[in-house]
Amino acid sequence: MMRSNTIFVEGVADERFIWQLAEHLFGDISERINIIKTNGCSNLMSPKKQTAYINQMKRTSADNGVNLVIFDADDDYGKKKDELVKWKEQNNVDFQLFLLPDNSSSGELEDLLELVINPENQPVMDCWKTYEDSLKEIDLPWRNGLPLTIPAKKTKIYAYLEVLLGASESEKEKIKERERNYLDSNHWNMDAEAMSNLIDFLKINLE
Structure with missing residues (x-):
């Protein structure tokens, strides 16, 4: 068809x-x-x-x-x-x-993904926000006053999945965009x- x-x-x-x-x-x-x-x-x-x-x-x-x-x-x-x-x-x-x-x-897309994580995993995102806030406070002399670069939103989603999945190569494959399982209710709430x-x-x- x-x-x-x-x-x-x-x-x-x-x-x-x-x-x-x-x-x-x-x-x-x-x-x-x-x-x-x-x-x-x-x-x-x-x-x-x-x-x-x-x-x-x-x-x-x-x-x-x-x-x-x-x-x-x-x-x-x-x-x-x-x-x-x-x-x-x-x-x-x-x-x-x-x-x-x-x-x-x-x-x-990443803005939407951040809003549809399993609510039980919110502490992971809270930890990431603390990390970002800490980066904003760091002043490295050799950067001559330039603030550190905050990681991209794609990196945040990648890190979110990385901490939830195992350390094996097969588990790390599941982090990649082409392999993610958005129907896994342990990670995402599609409703x-x-x-x-x-x-x-x-x-x-x-x-």
């Missing part, structure tokens, strides 16, 4: 997360949904690379399917939304748009309130 719905995401972490969330909501989705990684919003809108994405969107629409674009809002939700809506109109394609983390705020906007978006468009 043809996969009638296409979801465009930015990277491996997004693909893994959205695929498992869709499975959580709808069961076996292998014949209903096709997820395409664009490797970033700039690639989707690049004059040199956009043709393949435009063609795929038009094929999906012609097959009476739905196109969904789920990207990070990044630093400016309104700007990112306007850019994508303008691109949509210029290229005469049809898609529904959701910008992570909640389709109304600036941010990215958390922070997920409600994204869940509603998927249900409205895919049920």
Whole structure:
């Protein structure tokens, strides 16, 4: 059976997360949904690379399917939304748009992930915040007043999983974006309130 719905995401972490969330909501989705990684919003809108994405969107629409674009809002939700809506109109394609983390705020996938950890594991995140606050207080003379760099949000999520999983190579593989199990309730709560906007978006468009 043809996969009638296409979801465009930015990277491996997004693909893994959205695929498992869709499975959580709808069961076996292998014949209903096709997820395409664009490797970033700039690639989707690049004059040199956009043709393949435009063609795929038009094929999906012609097959009476739905196109969904789920990207990070990044630093400016309104700007990112306007850019994508303008691109949509210029290229005469049809898609529904959701910008992570909640389709109304600036941010990215990792902001959402931090909100959907198993609440029992909150002390891990509290410890990380203490670590970040401590870094802000450190003044190394050779840096000539420059503050230390706070690790990226991706590093925080990586560290969160690293402390929960074992030390073996097979366990460490589970930390990587392409191997994470977001359906493991010991680590994540896919029904958390922070997920409600994204869940509603998927249900409205895919049920």
